[in-house]
Every structure is written in structure tokens, then in C-alpha cells.
Amino acid sequence: DARVTQTPRHKVTEMGQEVTMRCQPILGHNTVFWYRQTMMQGLELLAYFRNRAPLDDSGMPKDRFSAEMPDATLATLKIQPSEPRDSAVYFCASADLPGGSEKLFFGSGTQLSVL
Amino acid sequence: QKEVEQDPGPLSVPEGAIVSLNCTYSNSAFQYFMWYRQYSRKGPELLMYTYSSGNKEDGRFTAQVDKSSKYISLFIRDSQPSDSATYLCAKGSNFGNEKLTFGTGTRLTIIP
Numbered sequence: 001d002a003r004v005t006q007t008p009r010h011k012v013t014e015m016g017q018e019v020t021m022r023c024q025p026i027l028g029h030n031t032v033f034w035y036r037q038t039m040m041q042g043l044e045l046l047a048y049f050r051n052r053a054p055l056d057d058s059g060m061p062k063d064r065f066s067a068e069m070p071d072a073t074l075a076t077l078k079i080q081p082s083e084p085r086d087s088a089v090y091f092c093a094s095a096d097l098p099g100g101s102e103k104l105f106f107g108s109g110t111q112l113s114v115l
Numbered sequence: 116q117k118e119v120e121q122d123p124g125p126l127s128v129p130e131g132a133i134v135s136l137n138c139t140y141s142n143s144a145f146q147y148f149m150w151y152r153q154y155s156r157k158g159p160e161l162l163m164y165t166y167s168s169g170n171k172e173d174g175r176f177t178a179q180v181d182k183s184s185k186y187i188s189l190f191i192r193d194s195q196p197s198d199s200a201t202y203l204c205a206k207g208s209n210f211g212n213e214k215l216t217f218g219t220g221t222r223l224t225i226i227p
Contacts, residue, residue: 106158
């Protein structure tokens, strides 16, 4: 059963530390998204890639966040330095777009707490 | 004003009741509308999508879009305890659903 895998599931860190979150998209999917979910803002799109190339990262604070796809099986989201306001659940999703199913497949998320 | 507004609830209804979940949106340039269901400590999963005004049915679920009033609804018939989850409405951009804008979600509890 194909699924998006995210690691770690939980991360507690101190302010100023670097945080790296990883995502393994579903094999064959060409589009990968990073979303952040908070109670107040809901799900917000941070960045997304098509065939490993960044298409849009306008939702991401550029000074501290970076997203990459070193290869087709790995997407990373890095925060350096982390701040308490970054505490949220970070989701990765993959899909076969455009022209394929409109369905986005989400991972189970990384719960990040920055103290 | 957020592009997609959704009442956060929480909403509690008895088992077997009809549930109505609603969203409004502010930009009429968007064509795709979706409902995602999110169980606790899980990622959202697509429940239904539609790209036109009117109703779309899938089993106990009906998605309704009224583009004239910019209103999106999800109806659940014969609600079950397993329907307890957070429901998020979303809309896609002109280019398909690449950039989805989500509502904040409505937490629903079905009471046995």
C-alpha cells in the first residue's frame, strides 16, 4: 500500500537549533508539497516541487527555511535557526500532477515543538 | 479575510444524524473544490472533489457547491462514530489543484 513517509514523527528542540524534516514521496509521483498546520492558521502551503525542481516557495520564510529534493525519493525541509513560532505539524504530500489524479497523498506529519 | 473560511466547531451530533459542514470562499477565480478528512494524529485524506456547481454524491457523502454565493457544503447522511474527524474544505488554483488553499477545519464528533 503506497504511502508518503515522514520522519521524524515528533521533534522537540530548543530555540536556535537546526531542524531537518524528511519525506519519502510515493514512488512515481512527480509533485511534492510541504504544508504547515497550526490551530490558528490551518494548513498553509510552504513550498512545492515538480520533478525535483522548486516551483513555488512563496509561503516559506526565506531567511530560516529551506526545502530541497536531493533525489526523487527524498524531500527535506530545514529550519535554521528554529524559533518557538515554528512549532506546528509539518506535512509532506505527493501527487501525480498535472493531468493525473487530483488527489494529494499526505504523510502523517512531523510534530515540531520549539522551546 | 482568509480566502477560505470555515467554522472550526467543534460540532457534536448523535449517531445517525445528518451532518452539514460549510465553507465560504472569497476568490471566484478558483475552480476545484475538495473536502479532506483528517483523523487525529494523521494527515488529511481526500474525501471528495468537484469542479462545478451543484451536487456530487459518494455513498453517504454529498458535496455541494454554489458558485453564485461562493458556498461549499459537505453533507454526511446516517453519520457513524467512524466519521468523527476534522473536515477541511479546500480549493484549487486556476492551474488545477497544485496550490490548494485550505480552510482551518471543522472538528466533528459523532456520539454513539
